[in-house]
Amino acid sequence: MRDFAALIEGLAFTPGRNGKLRLIADYLARTPDPARGYGLAALTGDLSFRQVKPAAIRALIAERTDPVLFGWSYDYVGDLAETVSLMWPASAPAGQAPTLTQVVERFAAARRGEVPALLDGWLSALDESGRFALLKLVTGGMRVGVSARLAKLALAEWGKVDINEIEELWHGFEPPYEELFVWLDGRGPRPVPATGLGFRPLMLSNPLDEAALAGMDPAAYRAEYKWDGARVQLAAENNRVRIYSRAGDEISAAFPDLADAAMGLHAVLDGELLVADAGTAPDGVAIRPFNDLQQRLNRKKVTAPLMRTHPAHLRLYDILFEGDEDLRPLPFDARRARLEAWQARTQPDRMDLSPLVPFADWEELAELRSVLRDASVEGLMLKQGDSPYLPGRPKGPWFKWKRTALTLDCVLMYAQRGHGKRSSFYSDFTFGAWRDGEAGRELTPVGKAYFGFTDAELVELDRWVRRNTVNRFGPVREVEPGLVLEVAFDSVQRSRRHKSGLAMRFPRISRIRWEKPAEEADRLESLEAMLPDSLLAGAAPAD
Template sequence: MERFALLLDRLSLTPGRNDKLRLMVDYFAQEPDPDRGWALGALTGTLDFRSAKPAQVRALAEERHDPVLFRWSHDYVGDLAETVSLIWQARAGANRPPELNEIVERLQEAPRAQVPGLLEGWLDALDATGRWALLKFITGGLRVGVSERLAKTALAEFGDCDVGEIEELWHGLAPPYEALFAWLEGQGARPQPDRSAAFRPLMLAHPLEEREVESLELENFAVEWKWDGIRVQLVAYDGKARLFSRTGEEISHSFPDVLEGVNFEAVLDGELLVMRDGEVAPFNDLQQRLNRKSVTAAGLRKHPAHIRLYDLLLEGDADLRDLSFTERRRRLEDWYARHRPPRMDLSQLVVADDMETLARLRAEARQQGLEGLMLKRRDSSYVAGRPRGLWYKWKRDPLSLDAVLMYAQRGHGKRSSFYSDYTFGAWTEAGELVPVGKAYSGYTDAELKKLDKWVRDHTVERFGPVRAVAPGLVFEVVFDAVQPSTRHKSGLAMRFPRISRIRWDKPAAEADRLETLQKLVEE
C-alpha cells in the first residue's frame, strides 16, 4: 500500500506528461503481481468495490471526530478522501499497513456490514498519504492527472509495444491483468480476448484551422457531413454484437434496438443518432437514451436509435484498416448493399467543386441541424488516434451569449481549493435570473485566482461546496447549440458551453435575456 500511495502522491504533484509516464512505467516494473494489476485497475477506473461507498467513509469520520468540525473541514477542502486522511485521529493497536491485494480480497469477501470495521483498522494503520491513497483506491475518482489513455500508454512503454495493441486487448481483460503483464514482459503469450469484446481504437480528426483552408487541396479529400450524435463502434462476431463509445465504453445495454437485426460479422464505425421517419432528431433526443442501464419499451418507441455508417474496419476475418479510405469506402458500400441492416444507413459523401462551395455548405450546416463537415484524405489508412494531416473536422461557428454568474462550486484535484465550476444564467422578462448552463473551462490560472477571490467576496449563500453569489459578473459564453430541457428551470440547455471571455467591464443588468437564447433553439 505504501508504494501505491507514493505513486499516487507523486502523480498528483507531477505536471508533466512524460514524467507521469516514467513514474507509472517504473512502478509496473518494480511492483509484483497482483498488486500492480490492482493499481492499474484503479488508475483506469476498472475497479468497483460495491460494498465500500463514500457514505460509509463519511459516517466513520463523523463517528471518530466532531461531525460539525468534519463537515466544515470537508467544505473547505472539497475532497472527501483528502479531508478524512488529514483529520483522522489514529488509535493505537495491532494494526499494520495492508497490501493492495489484501484490500481487494477482504472487500470482495466481506459483507457490507463488516466493511466499516475493515476501513477503520486500515485507516488507523496508515499515515496521512496512505489513508488518502486507500480511500481513493476503494471509492474511485483518483484525480491525479492520469487518464485511462495515459495509463495504457505507460503500459505500452513498459512492454515496448504500440498503445493500439493494448487498446485492442483491453476490453477482453480484467484486473489484476496478470496475463497482460506476463505478455508485456515476454513471459507469456499474447492474450486472446473474445473477438466480439475487442474494441479497435478510433481514428480521430483535427480541427481545420482557418489558416489551413486556403492551402487545402480539396481533390485529395472525401467530404462528409458531421452529424450531431455520438461516435460509436459496432463489433459483431460469433453471434454476439456489442456497441462501444469512442472511448471504448460498452453501451450495448442502452441501445438494444440497433443490435437486434445484426446477422453479420464485421466491425463498423459510425454515428449514433435518433431517427424518426428518415429524419435525424436533435441531440437532446439522443441524450434521453444515453447513460441508462436499461431502456423502457416507451423509450425505444419514443427515441428510436440509428447508426449512420462511416467506415468498415473489419469484414469477417479481413482487417481493412491498412487500406485507403477510398478502398474502404468502396468495400463499405458493397457490404451495405449486400446486408442492408435495419436501423443503419450510409453517411453520404458531399460533392463540392472548390473550397468556396464547401465553405458555403458549412455556413448552412446549422440550419440543417448539422455540426459541420468532415474532410478525409482519400489515401488515408485507418490509423488509431489523431494523426496529423489525414482527417479534419470543419465545425460550424459556435454561438455566444453574455450570461451572469449565479453559482460557483469547488473543483477537483488541483482545483479543489478553488471555486472553478461556474453556473450562469440569463434574465427573464420578469427580471429573474435563471440558470442556462455550467462551465469549468476557458480561463487561465491567473484568471481562476481572480475569479475565486471574486466569488468569496460576493457570496450571499452557501450550500456545502457551492456558493451563490450576488449578480455582478458577466461571462461571454460560447456553445455549440441550445435545446429544450425539462431538467432546467429556464427550460433550455446549452451543449458544450465554455467561457470565452470574462466581462469584468459589463454590468450584469446588460447581460442577455432568456428570449435571446430561446431564438437559438434547434427544433
C-alpha cells in the first residue's frame, strides 16, 4: 500500500493537471503487475467493494474515540476517510501492512461479516497516509482531483499511444488490465477485446462564438435541436446490448427497457437518452422534462413501475457502425443518410431520429433560437456537412449554440461544506425566493448551486456564512436571510420533489449581489412565469 498511498497523497496535494499526469505515469512505470492495474482501476472508479459500508468504518472508530469528538471532527474535516485516518489511535503495528494487491484480492473473497476484522487489522498496521489511501480505496470516493478520463490519459501518455485507443479498448478488459500492460510495455501485440460492444469515444462540440458566425458559410452546416437529456452511445451485437454514458461508463442496468428494445440490432448509435411517452404528440412521441429522466439516472437497478411511468427513449443523432462497417470516416451528410435508411428499415422501438432544422441563413436560425424555450430543448447544434466522426472535441466541425440563460435574484438560505480541497469552506449553497405563507412573507428553497464563483469570492462567501449563521443541522448551516445571489439557469420545470414545486435546470451563481437588500429579491411567481408554455397550460408535474 505504500506506493499507492504515496500516489494518493501526491495527487491530493498537486493542483496542476500536468503534475497529476506525471505522478500517475511514474506510478505506472515503477509499480509491478497487478498492483499498478489495481491502482489505475481505483482512480477510474472500476473497483467496487460493496461489502464495505461507511457505517462499518464509523462503528470501528466509535470503539476507539469519543463519538462526540469524532462527530465534531468529521463536521470540520468533511471527509470520512481523512477524519478516521487522523483519529485512529497510534499504536504498535498490529501486523504486517498489506499490499494493494492483498487488499483488493482479500476483499473480493471476503464476506460482509469478515470486513470489520480485516479493516481493524489493516488500519492498525498502516500509518496515517496508508490508512487514508485504504479508506479512500474501499469507500470508492477518491476525490483527489483525478477523473477517469485523466487517469486514462496518463496511461496513454505513459504507453505512448493515442488516448482514443485506450478508450476503445478499456471496456473489453477487467482490472488489473494485464493484457493492456503487456501491449503498452512492448511485450505483446495490441489486444483484441472479446466483444465488439466496447465504447467508442464520442465526438463533442465547442461553444459557438456568435461573433464568428459572420465568417461561417451557413450552407456548410446542418442544424439540429440540442435535446435536454443525457448523451449516450448504444452498442448492439448478436442479441447483446450495452449503453454507455458520454464518459464511457456502462449504464445498461439502469435502462433495461431500452436495452431490450435494441435486442437483435447490429449497430453502434449516438443519441440523446430521454424519457418520452409514445403516441401522445403529433409526431408520435412526447419528450418529458429532464427532471423525469433524473428519476432513472444513477441507478444500479430499476423497478418495473418506474419503467412504466418513466419510459426510456433514445433520440438518434448519428450512426458509428452499421453491422461491422465503421462509418466514422464518412462525412456527416453520408452518415445521416445511412442513419435515416437504417432507422426506416429496422424501425426500432423506443428510438426515433433527431430532426434536422432547416434554415436559409444565420439570421433565420438566430430568430428561431431566440424563441426556443421548450422544456426538452437546450438550444441548437451546428454540424459541418462534410465532417467525419472524430473522437474528442475537435475545433471547427461541431458547435453548440445554447439558448440564453435565465436569471433570478435569490436569497441565500443554507450552506454546506464542500469536499476535497473545498472541505474547509462552505461552498454548497441553497437559495430561495419569496412567497406569501400562512405567517406572512417567507422564503422557499428553489435551488442549490456550488459553482459559478471565483476562489476569492468563495472565501468571502464562507466568511459571510460563518458570521451570519443562525442555526445548525449537522453539516448544514442556516443563515440570516441577508445575502442576494443572482442565479443563472437553463430552464425551470415543475417538480414534486422540491418544496417550491419548481426545479431549476443547471443552476449556477452568476453574481453575488452584495449591494442588494434581501427583501428586494425575486418572488416565486417570477420563477413560475419562466415555465415553458406547455407546463403553464397545466401539464402534470414531474415526480
